Amino acid sequence: MKIDKAELKDNILRELRRQYGKTLEEAHEFELYNAISKVALDYAMEKWYNTKKTYAKKQVKQMYYFSAEFLMGRFLGNNLINLQINDVIKETLNELGVDINKIEDREMDAGLGNGGLGRLAACFLDSLATLSLPGHGYGLRYKYGMFEQKIENGFQMEYPDDWTKYGDPWSIKRMDRVFEVKFGGQIEVHRDEFGKEYFKRVNTETVHAVAYDVPVIGYGNDTVNTLRLWEARSPEGFDLKLFNDQTYLQASAKAVQAEDISRVLYPNDTEKDGKQLRLKQQFFFTSASLQDIIRRYKSVFGNDFSKFADKVAIQLNDTHPVVAIPELMRIFLDKEKLGWDEAWNICKNVFAYTNHTILSEALEKWDISLFQPLLPRAYQIIEEINRRFVAELQEKYPGDWERINKMSIIGNGQVRMAWLAIVGSHKVNGVAALHTEILKNIELKEWNELYPEKFLNKTNGITQRRWLLKANPELAALITELIGDKWITNLYELKKLEQYLDDDNILNRVSEIKLHNKEKLAKYIKDTTGIEVNPNSIFDIQVKRLHEYKRQLLNVLHIMDLYNRLKENPYLDVEPRTFIFGAKSAAGYRRAKGIIKLINAVAEKVNNDSDINGKIKVVFLENYRVSLAEKIFPSADVSEQISTASKEASGTGNMKFMLNGALTLGTMDGANVEIVEEVGLENAFIFGLSAQEVENYQAHGGYNPFDEYNSVEGLKKVVDQLGDGTYDDNHTGIFRELQNSLLYGVDGSRPDVYFLLKDFASYREAQDRLQNAFKDRREWTRKALKNIANAGKFSSDRTIAEYAKEIWNIEPVQVQDYIES
Ligand SMILES: *Cc1c(COP(=O)(O)O)cnc(C)c1O
Numbered sequence: 099m100k101i102d103k104a105e106l107k108d109n110i111l112r113e114l115r116r117q118y119g120k121t122l123e124e125a126h127e128f129e130l131y132n133a134i135s136k137v138a139l140d141y142a143m144e145k146w147y148n149t150k151k152t153y154a155k156k157q158v159k160q161m162y163y164f165s166a167e168f169l170m171g172r173f174l175g176n177n178l179i180n181l182q183i184n185d186v187i188k189e190t191l192n193e194l195g196v197d198i199n200k201i202e203d204r205e206m207d208a209g210l211g212n213g214g215l216g217r218l219a220a221c222f223l224d225s226l227a228t229l230s231l232p233g234h235g236y237g238l239r240y241k242y243g244m245f246e247q248k249i250e251n252g253f254q255m256e257y258p259d260d261w262t263k264y265g266d267p268w269s270i271k272r273m274d275r276v277f278e279v280k281f282g283g284q285i286e287v288h289r290d291e292f293g294k295e296y297f298k299r300v301n302t303e304t305v306h307a308v309a310y311d312v313p314v315i316g317y318g319n320d321t322v323n324t325l326r327l328w329e330a331r332s333p334e335g336f337d338l339k340l341f342n343d344q345t346y347l348q349a350s351a352k353a354v355q356a357e358d359i360s361r362v363l364y365p366n367d368t369e370k371d372g373k374q375l376r377l378k379q380q381f382f383f384t385s386a387s388l389q390d391i392i393r394r395y396k397s398v399f400g401n402d403f404s405k406f407a408d409k410v411a412i413q414l415n416d417t418h419p420v421v422a423i424p425e426l427m428r429i430f431l432d433k434e435k436l437g438w439d440e441a442w443n444i445c446k447n448v449f450a451y452t453n454h455t456i457l458s459e460a461l462e463k464w465d466i467s468l469f470q471p472l473l474p475r476a477y478q479i480i481e482e483i484n485r486r487f488v489a490e491l492q493e494k495y496p497g498d499w500e501r502i503n504k505m506s507i508i509g510n511g512q513v514r515m516a517w518l519a520i521v522g523s524h525k526v527n528g529v530a531a532l533h534t535e536i537l538k539n540i541e542l543k544e545w546n547e548l549y550p551e552k553f554l555n556k557t558n559g560i561t562q563r564r565w566l567l568k569a570n571p572e573l574a575a576l577i578t579e580l581i582g583d584k585w586i587t588n589l590y591e592l593k594k595l596e597q598y599l600d601d602d603n604i605l606n607r608v609s610e611i612k613l614h615n616k617e618k619l620a621k622y623i624k625d626t627t628g629i630e631v632n633p634n635s636i637f638d639i640q641v642k643r644l645h646e647y648k649r650q651l652l653n654v655l656h657i658m659d660l661y662n663r664l665k666e667n668p669y670l671d672v673e674p675r676t677f678i679f680g681a682k683s684a685a686g687y688r689r690a691k692g693i694i695k696l697i698n699a700v701a702e703k704v705n706n707d708s709d710i711n712g713k714i715k716v717v718f719l720e721n722y723r724v725s726l727a728e729k730i731f732p733s734a735d736v737s738e739q740i741s742t743a744s745k746e747a748s749g750t751g752n753m754k755f756m757l758n759g760a761l762t763l764g765t766m767d768g769a770n771v772e773i774v775e776e777v778g779l780e781n782a783f784i785f786g787l788s789a790q791e792v793e794n795y796q797a798h799g800g801y802n803p804f805d806e807y808n809s810v811e812g813l814k815k816v817v818d819q820l821g822d823g824t825y826d827d828n829h830t831g832i833f834r835e836l837q838n839s840l841l842y843g844v845d846g847s848r849p850d851v852y853f854l855l856k857d858f859a860s861y862r863e864a865q866d867r868l869q870n871a872f873k874d875r876r877e878w879t880r881k882a883l884k885n886i887a888n889a890g891k892f893s894s895d896r897t898i899a900e901y902a903k904e905i906w907n908i909e910p911v912q913v914q915d916y917i918e919s
Contacts, residue, residue, distance in 0.1 A: 099141060099183055106190045109137045122194060128264040130196065131204045134187065135174050135267035141181055142313050144917055146322035151916040153232050157398055159408060161226075161233040161906045162391060164384060164422060165219040165415035167211030167363070168237050168325060169244075170312075171564070171724025173268045175202045179568055180228070180315040206261045207723050208268075209243035210327075212367040213643040214558075214750050215454050217724065218529075218894075219415055221750070224561040225898040227316035227323045228587060230910040233902075236387035238379055239269075239310045239327035242362040247682050247721045251828065252698035256365075256685050268312050269327075275309035277389040278333070279382050285475055290435070297432050299475055305356045306331040307386030317563050317587060320913040328386045330359035366684045367643040368460045374468055377421070381473055384422035392429060403436060407447035411906040414451045414523070417462040417515035423449060423522035424479040432475070438482075450905045451519040451526050452556070455747050456533070456541045457647065462515040469513050480518060484508050487521050494548070505544055520545050520552070525905045527556045530748035530769040532789060540793065556901055557772055558748040559894035562589050565754045570732035572611045573758065577886075580604070589893035596887045599880055608886075609879045612733070612759060619733040623678075623717050629705055631715045635674035636872050639760070640738035641722055641730055644681035644690040647745040651693050651836065652854045653677070653738055654700055656862055657716060658816040661700075664710045673869040676715045680722030680730065689839060692832035694718070699825040699833075727751075731758045735878075736783075736868060739764030740861065742852040744789035746770075753892035759882035763868055765857070769892070776888040781881045783871075785864035786857040795856075800848040803841055806855040813858055817841065 113133035114125050125133070153160060178184035188198045211217065219235060226233035245256040283302035289295050312325040332353035359382050364371050391410060399405055414420055423445060430441035454460075470477040484507040491502045503509060507517045520526050520542070526549075528534030534555035538546040546553050567574045567586055577585060580598060585591035598604040616633040623631055640653050657677055664670050679697050683690035701716035719726065737755030739746075739762055746768035756762065756773055764770040765786040774782050787795075795801050807814050819825065820837035827833040835844060843849040850856070872878050890896075902908050 099181060101141070101183055101186050103186060103190050103193070106137070106186065107194065109140070110134055110190070110194075113137055122196075127201055127204045131174065131201050132265045132267045134191075134201060138174065138177055138181065138183065138187070139267065139313065141183060142177070142315050142322050145315070145320050145913065146313050146324075148320065148916050149322045149913050150324075152911060152913045154394075154398060155914070155916075156911060157409065158232050158911050159411065159906075159908050161231070161411040161413065161902075161908050162387065163219060163222060163226075163233060163235045163413045163415060164387060164419035165216070165235065165237050166380060166383070166418035167216030167415075168208075168219045168223070168235055168327075169211030169213070169216030169724060170208040170220045170325075171728070172202065172205040172207055173312075174205050175568055176224075176564055177268070177313075177315050179563060180224075180317045182318055203725075204264075205725075206259075206264065207243070207725050208261055209259055209723055210237065210240050210363060212244060212363070212365060214748070215367075215416060218558055218750060220724075221559065221561040221564070221894040222898055223314045223323065223325060224317075224563060225559070225894040227314045227321045228319065228561075228563070229895060229898060229902070230316060230319055230321045230912065231898065231902055231908055232323070232911050233898075233906070233908065234323050235314070235325040236383065236390075237325070237327050238360050238363075238383045239329045240360055240363045241329075244363055244682070244723065245365055245685070249694070249698060249718060249720045252695045252702070253828075254683055254691050254694045258362075269310040270312075272309040272311055275326075275390065276331075277307045277386045279305050279307055279385045281305070281378065281381070281472055283474065285478065294435075296435065297475060297478075303356075304333055305359060305382065306333050307382060309386075309390070321911075326387070326390070328360065328383045330357050330382060332356035365682070368455050368457050368645065369684060369687070370460055370462045372465070372468070374472060377464060377469065377472060380418055381421050381425065381476070384419045385425050388422060388426050388429060392434075401434070403430070403434060403440075403444060407444050410448055411908060412449050413901070413906070414449060414519055416452060416454045417519055420451070420462075420515045420519045420522075421473070421476060423518055424473075424476040424483070427479045427483075428475055431479075442483075445522055446524050449519075449523040451523040453516070453526065453528055453533075453537060453542075453747075456536055457745065463512040464515065466508070466511050466513060477513070480507060480513060483518070483521065491548075501544055505548075520549070524552065525554060526552045527554050527905070528747065529556065529558045530772060531555055531557060532744075532766075532771050533747040533768060536744060536789065554904060556897055556905075557769055557891070558750050558753070559892050559897035560750050560753045560757070561894050562586065562757065564728070565731065566757050569728040570611075570615065570758055572614060573608075573732065573886075576607055576611060587895065589895065590890035592887050592890050594887075595883060599883055599887075602876070605876055605879045605883065608759065608883050609875065612735070612879075612882070615733040616735075619678075619729060622729060623719070626719065627717060629701075629715060629717055630712075631676045631717065632674055632712065635676045635715070636735050636869065637676050637678060637733055638736040638738065638763075639678045639730060639734040639755075640740070641678070641680035641719075641727065642749075642751050644683040644687075644693060646689060646693075646839075646852050647742050649740050649742060649852055649854060650679065650681060650697065652740055652857065652861055653679075654693070654696055655813075655816050655854065655858060656865055657700055657704070657714065658819060659812045659862065660714060660865075661704050661707075661710065662812060662815055662819075664713060665707075668709065668711075672713050673872050674713050675869065676717065678717045678719065678730070680719040680726065682722055688832070689836060692827070692830075692836050695827055695830075696820075696825060696833060696836065699827065703825065727754070731755055731760070734758065734760035735872070735882075736760060737762045737764070739767070739770050740786070740857075741765060741767045742792060742857075743767045743787050744792045745852070753889065756885045756892065757889040759886050761868070761878075761881055761885060763864060772891065776891055777885050781884045783864045783868045785860040787853055792853060795853070800851075801853070801856060803850040803855040806858060807841065810855075810859045813855065817855070
């Protein structure tokens with residue numbers, strides 16, 4: 099886009115005047131952020147209009163990504179890059195004496211998600227727009243996103259994340275797109291003039307869904323898709339009767355209740371939350387989205403629904419939006435008066451479902467006693483879906499009651515959302531090759547036997563626009579200098595970097611860029627924690643949600659052991675290392691919070707022990723989120739991906755590290771398997787039990803952790819140190835509980851469910867290999883470059899191209915110009 103600097107200057111200054119009545123000198127940084135964002139949005143506006151018009155006029159099939167979470171992070175920097183106006187904006191601001199980086203740092207993250215699943219949705223939107231594909235997001239506009247984490251006394255504290263408090267320049271409120279969503283009440287049976295019966299919901303509690311649109315700007319093209327997020331509002335004149343008869347407070351309390359639906363994101367990652375409000379959120383956003391999709395369809399095709407599945411694809415991101423299946427059936431049956439078979443056929447062809455985890459605690463099931471009163475018509479429809487489905491099973495597996503009971507959508511007093519998703523979708527996918535195999539052969543074995551044609555794999559990916567071009571500008575510039583800029587939209591181009599693997603000059607430059615990024619992070623660490631770290635030490639980083647299966651505790655146990663060894667032998671040959679953590683724990687997850695406290699307790703001790711001469715440092719960075727992640731990945735030497743094999747479905751953090759030249763220290767789990775396949779075993783550090791071994795132990799009741807405790811040198815000491823007061827948990831007893839969970843199991847669970855002690859020796863051995871490898875800096879950098887060069891597969895562009903072809907059946911669309919000038 100060609101932009102005149104003088105005009106840009108005028109626009110920004112005018113926007114400041116218009117919004118705040120201020121001059122540049124008077125404006126706060128956040129006001130300047132808002133002004134620049136509005137000006138940038140203006141440059142996207144025509145493309146946005148043209149994109150919508152093109153899709154409607156060409157009557158193309160469109161895909162809608164239904165997700166309870168979109169972890170978007172910051173918009174400004176990314177949108178400037180995708181609009182390709184970042185250079186001119188930067189220069190213009192420079193001339194005005196303003197540092198764009200400072201302004202970008204003012205933006206609050208749109209943290210409308212927990213972790214990997216929500217960030218995947220965000221990367222997918224970026225790839226859809228960049229590939230010129232007609233695909234949009236539908237979700238919830240939480241007033242409060244992922245909580246802000248502060249570390250106080252070593253403990254995690256949670257504070258509300260009021261992410262729009264300085265304004266929200268990238269959203270456009272759409273009062274012309276408001277829908278009613280109905281909860282509770284009763285169902286009445288009516289007959290139409292032909293005697294056909296249909297159902298009507300009465301005495302419902304009605305909530306309004308108001309749309310907020312966020313532009314999703316493709317990189318270097320004319321496509322601007324839409325992320326539409328719904329806000330809950332109590333309807334106009336809501337409970338006026340209450341207002342008249344009783345008190346104003348009660349009337350407004352009702353309104354508050356309605357608006358609670360989109361008030362806050364549930365901060366549980368991979369853990370179901372059986373709260374009624376959560377189900378309300380799910381139904382609220384899926385119902386509004388479906389009504390909107392039907393409205394759009396009818397505006398082009400009228401009442402003829404025979405083409406619906408040829409024009410609409412809906413991807414269900416995990417089970418959170420699965421209640422969309424009965425809701426679309428309801429709209430077809432009760433409002434559009436379609437017959438069951440016709441409606442059901444369309445549904446199955448519209449929906450596809452992505453499974454994100456095999457952890458049983460994440461499988462969503464709703465008690466009927468909660469579900470039915472809240473969503474009576476949806477429940478009735480699910481009963482009918484299940485009645486027909488079970489009849490099919492009886493035909494196929496006569497007398498096999500065990501199988502039929504296991505597969506029934508309703509059972510044990512609960513609605514099983516994953517089963518509903520599989521029955522109501524035409525495709526079911528896992529998110530990495532290993533994960534999909536486990537689904538097909540173990541977790542969803544019966545389902546794969548019944549519907550083998552439904553199952554397929556779509557290995558996750560990440561967008562290189564945010565995670566390399568934006569996050570690591572120096573490395574991005576070097577790559578472009580060497581192989582041109584095609585990698586920005588075709589990441590396989592990176593393979594061309596292999597010609598420089600033995601070029602000392604290039605290896606030096608890669609190494610210098612890494613050092614420079616490490617210096618920048620070291621400064622951030624100093625500024626935010628006061629801890630002094632050595633940029634020449636190994637930056638060994640584990641950033642991700644805190645969960646026992648991700649095994650941050652294994653990482654800490656190794657640090658405790660390394661520290662013990664150093665204390666015993668000050669001359670021990672250790673390469674200086676900085677262990678960096680970032681992780682939020684679910685607010686109610688006791689042991690996860692205990693692990694955060696332990697990291698901080700170990701950091702406190704190790705960082706302040708002059709005996710070890712600063713050879714190891716431990717840092718916990720608070721409030722891990724997308725914008726912090728962008729600062730962290732470019733500076734990593736080592737990517738800790740140490741989940742218990744079989745438990746991490748894919749991981750995407752592993753891909754961001756690889757793309758930025760970190761070496762993976764990991765188990766053969768999730769997408770690590772495919773990373774190693776791409777880069778070669780010799781360019782990673784792999785350790786631990788295989789998924790198969792873990793499954794075998796689990797099938798036979800686990801293992802005895804005392805075998806390792808008593809035999810692995812140094813292990814007894816660190817496990818004992820959890821209980822003997824070596825590290826201070828402020829009398830909470832939480833470190834002893836961690837110890838108990840390893841040795842005895844707590845709350846009736848097996849000891850060491852996640853095989854930390856079993857994998858300890860193997861992990862330590864890999865750590866030792868790694869530190870020795872770092873001594874040869876040239877060889878290390880060669881491995882780093884090898885990782886970068888082979889990261890092509892892990893672009894979300896590749897993932898999205900596969901979904902588009904094999905699941906959605908959508909194609910790139912050239913956006914036309916519909917604006918008369
Ligand atoms: C990529 C990302 C994640 C996912 O990390 P994993 O290591 O795959 O669990 C979580 N949170 C943020 C902020 C991310 O950017």
